[in-house]
Amino acid sequence: MVRVGLTTERLVRAGAELADEVGFDEVTVSALARHFDVKVASLYSHVRNSHDLKTRIALLALAELADRGATALAGRAGKDALAAFANVYRDYAREHPGRYAAAQLRLDPETAAASAGVRHAQMTRAILRGYDLAEPDQTHAVRLLGSVFHGYVSLEMGGGFSHSAPDTQETWTRVVDALDALLRNWPAA
Amino acid sequence: MVRVGLTTERLVRAGAELADEVGFDEVTVSALARHFDVKVASLYSHVRNSHDLKTRIALLALAELADRGATALAGRAGKDALAAFANVYRDYAREHPGRYAAAQLRLDPETAAASAGVRHAQMTRAILRGYDLAEPDQTHAVRLLGSVFHGYVSLEMGGGFSHSAPDTQETWTRVVDALDALLRNWPAA
DNA sequence: TGCAGTTGCCTAAAGCATTTAGGCAAATTA
DNA sequence: TAATTTGCCTAAATGCTTTAGGCAACTGCA
Numbered sequence: 262m263v264r265v266g267l268t269t270e271r272l273v274r275a276g277a278e279l280a281d282e283v284g285f286d287e288v289t290v291s292a293l294a295r296h297f298d299v300k301v302a303s304l305y306s307h308v309r310n311s312h313d314l315k316t317r318i319a320l321l322a323l324a325e326l327a328d329r330g331a332t333a334l335a336g337r338a339g340k341d342a343l344a345a346f347a348n349v350y351r352d353y354a355r356e357h358p359g360r361y362a363a364a365q366l367r368l369d370p371e372t373a374a375a376s377a378g379v380r381h382a383q384m385t386r387a388i389l390r391g392y393d394l395a396e397p398d399q400t401h402a403v404r405l406l407g408s409v410f411h412g413y414v415s416l417e418m419g420g421g422f423s424h425s426a427p428d429t430q431e432t433w434t435r436v437v438d439a440l441d442a443l444l445r446n447w448p449a450a
Numbered sequence: 451m452v453r454v455g456l457t458t459e460r461l462v463r464a465g466a467e468l469a470d471e472v473g474f475d476e477v478t479v480s481a482l483a484r485h486f487d488v489k490v491a492s493l494y495s496h497v498r499n500s501h502d503l504k505t506r507i508a509l510l511a512l513a514e515l516a517d518r519g520a521t522a523l524a525g526r527a528g529k530d531a532l533a534a535f536a537n538v539y540r541d542y543a544r545e546h547p548g549r550y551a552a553a554q555l556r557l558d559p560e561t562a563a564a565s566a567g568v569r570h571a572q573m574t575r576a577i578l579r580g581y582d583l584a585e586p587d588q589t590h591a592v593r594l595l596g597s598v599f600h601g602y603v604s605l606e607m608g609g610g611f612s613h614s615a616p617d618t619q620e621t622w623t624r625v626v627d628a629l630d631a632l633l634r635n636w637p638a639a
Numbered sequence: 640t641g642c643a644g645t646t647g648c649c650t651a652a653a654g655c656a657t658t659t660a661g662g663c664a665a666a667t668t669a
Numbered sequence: 670t671a672a673t674t675t676g677c678c679t680a681a682a683t684g685c686t687t688t689a690g691g692c693a694a695c696t697g698c699a
Contacts, residue, residue, distance in 0.1 A: 263677095264675090266676085267676070289655095289657085291656050291657080300678060300679080301658090302659085302677080302679080302680090303677045303678070305658070305659080306675085368609075370609065373609065397616040400616060400621065401616070401620075401625060402628075404602070407605055407610065408597070408598050409594070409597050409598055409601055411601040412597035412601020413594075415600070416600055420556065421567075427589060427590070429593075431586070432593050436597070439590070439636065442636075442637040443631065446635065447628065448628055450624065453693095454648085455647090478684095479687090480684075480685055488647095490686080491648080491650080491688085492647070492649070494687070494688080496647095499687070500685085500687090
């Protein structure tokens with residue numbers, strides 16, 4: 262019996278790659294077993310069940326995204342930081358569609374609280390330090406930015422903007438411009 | 451043999467209700483068959499396969515959403531129209547989480563082109579008539595609004611904003627205010 | 640009203656994904 | 670080298686998906 266050397270980590274990493282290739286929904290315990298040329302049951306020593314596998318892939322994606330965000334924010338502020346951070350989301354989704362889809366998985370509250378999702382919110386707040394927003398407007402703005410990034414990227418990936426001029430890169434640039442203008446000029450309640 | 455009177459329409463409608471109750475992912479041909487107390491194979495005369503069923507539920511949801519949007523827009527303009535339209539999305543998602551999830555299903559291009567999704571874009575453009583935006587900024591703005599509505603609602607439903615002050619209703623109101631301000635003051639390229 | 644054709648639901652069966660239980664051999668540790 | 674842990678296995682149950690083919694109940698027409 263030749264041991265392949267399975268670990269939870271390797272499974273999750275391979276699952277993430279598989280997701281990017283064939284789509285997150287197609288990531289199944291069976292497919293992963295085929296990939297490692299191993300019997301299906303063998304994976305269940307490393308992963309609790311199918312949902313556990315998917316959750317772990319989601320956590321990986323969130324962490325990778327947060328890492329990229331942190332790198333992008335280093336040494337930037339204001340609109341520069343905003344644009345860089347926005348591009349992280351968009352680029353990651355384009356490079357890793359399966360992982361990005363995984364990052365959208367609904368996590369139960371405790372898992373979410375322990376995930377890199379928390380870092381995302383912190384980074385968004387960091388960006389807003391370049392603008393003059395007091396609470397509660399800062400929180401409103403954090404939520405708005407999250408919505409735009411997430412919403413834009415998922416609509417674009419879902420083909421929502423397809424086949425129409427102007428191209429999505431131009432829109433993306435202009436949307437970031439518009440958000441910058443809005444944050445500099447946030448309306449009073 | 452008692453005939454239940456299955457039709458594609460009834461299946462789709464029941465599937466939509468099931469989605470709202472147990473989640474869109476749990477909507478399966480088998481579950482629907484159980485609901486009608488009928489053998490699984492019987493449904494395959496009315497629905498091509500599982501994916502076909504889900505697509506039809508998605509189309510139903512898109513149409514319902516568009517109908518509500520049209521009703522909300524009737525007789526309104528400017529910020530009033532913007533707020534009403536935004537609330538349609540949010541309310542629909544809260545009332546019909548399963549259907550809303552269905553509406554997010556990625557449709558192939560021809561299906562999408564024939565869907566009520568087209569009406570959504572038209573309505574968003576109609577709202578923008580209340581603001582002074584020429585092309586291509588109008589298209590950018592259409593995409594921004596779509597992103598915010600979609601992104602906000604799905605983050606909120608996914609628990610992304612949970613357990614934190616201020617409450618999401620207040621944020622939603624302020625986000626709509628902010629969008630209105632942005633559209634009235636759209637930055638030049 | 641009676642019959643023919645259509646339709647609605649059935650049985651049967653194959654394929655694949657998920658999950659658990661229990662076992663043997665290889666790697667690790669003492 | 671012996672003992673223990675670990676990695677992968679076989680076997681088996683369950684459930685969802687899908688296709689093929691059949692009979693009974695409707696429908697419409699004479």
